[in-house]
Amino acid sequence: MTTAFLFDLDGTLVDSVYQHVRAWHLALRDEGIDLSVWRIHRKIGMSGGLFTNQLLRELGREVDLETIDRLRLRHAEHYLSLSHEVRPLPGSVELLQTLSALDLPWAIGTSGRLVTAEPNVRSLGLEPDAIALVTRDQVQYAKPDPDLFVEAARRVDATTVGSYVIGDSIWDMLAAARCGALGIGLLSGGYGREELERAGALRVYDDPGDMLGHLDEIAPRTRD
Numbered sequence: 001m002t003t004a005f006l007f008d009l010d011g012t013l014v015d016s017v018y019q020h021v022r023a024w025h026l027a028l029r030d031e032g033i034d035l036s037v038w039r040i041h042r043k044i045g046m047s048g049g050l051f052t053n054q055l056l057r058e059l060g061r062e063v064d065l066e067t068i069d070r071l072r073l074r075h076a077e078h079y080l081s082l083s084h085e086v087r088p089l090p091g092s093v094e095l096l097q098t099l100s101a102l103d104l105p106w107a108i109g110t111s112g113r114l115v116t117a118e119p120n121v122r123s124l125g126l127e128p129d130a131i132a133l134v135t136r137d138q139v140q141y142a143k144p145d146p147d148l149f150v151e152a153a154r155r156v157d158a159t160t161v162g163s164y165v166i167g168d169s170i171w172d173m174l175a176a177a178r179c180g181a182l183g184i185g186l187l188s189g190g191y192g193r194e195e196l197e198r199a200g201a202l203r204v205y206d207d208p209g210d211m212l213g214h215l216d217e218i219a220p221r222t223r224d
Helices: 017-030 037-041 047-059 065-087 090-100 112-124 147-155 170-178 193-198 208-213
Strands: 004-005 106-109 164-167 182-186 201-205
Touching: 017 037, 017 065, 017 106, 037 047, 047 065, 047 164, 065 112, 090 106, 090 208, 106 147, 164 170, 170 182, 170 193, 182 208, 193 201, 193 208, 201 208
Parallel strands: 004 106, 004 164, 164 182, 182 201
Antiparallel strands: none
């Protein structure tokens, strides 16, 4: 059985969580909705539709599909204006290079749509068309449903059972559990160790560089 490494993108490989938080904050404000930043951060990693539904439900406000679509588009516009600030997280480029050198398959599954994922992937020195990349546009449901990671595993000829889902949020860990994968949590997106462990993380590391330093704990042996 092939073991694949299935990565989230924002807060896992690139340092972009707070740009997304800021972009959603601005998009909501454009609609006349004033929401505390910490409430937005707690939902980062979900699909845009589920994200806005949950946030607005907390406010006791009804939301229609037109508003959700408008918020999603405004978020993308604001995020793209901030995306030049995004950098790879420490060790992320080296981690992916090491997995490739060890012939261990990896893929990326992100709740972001392609329009916002593209600049993030390119910040890693990668071309979106040259890697196994699954975005929200390509699956029926995003996290905490497991569709993104199921499709990501399929694209590298693996299954989620016995593979790893690496992410920075509880939504990644819940998605991992729902598809039989092992969850690896990273602290680089702002969630705490205990939160990630309660959501099912098998191991928790500081960031991709820390995971790389402990890769022998989880990587299957490919050589004697």
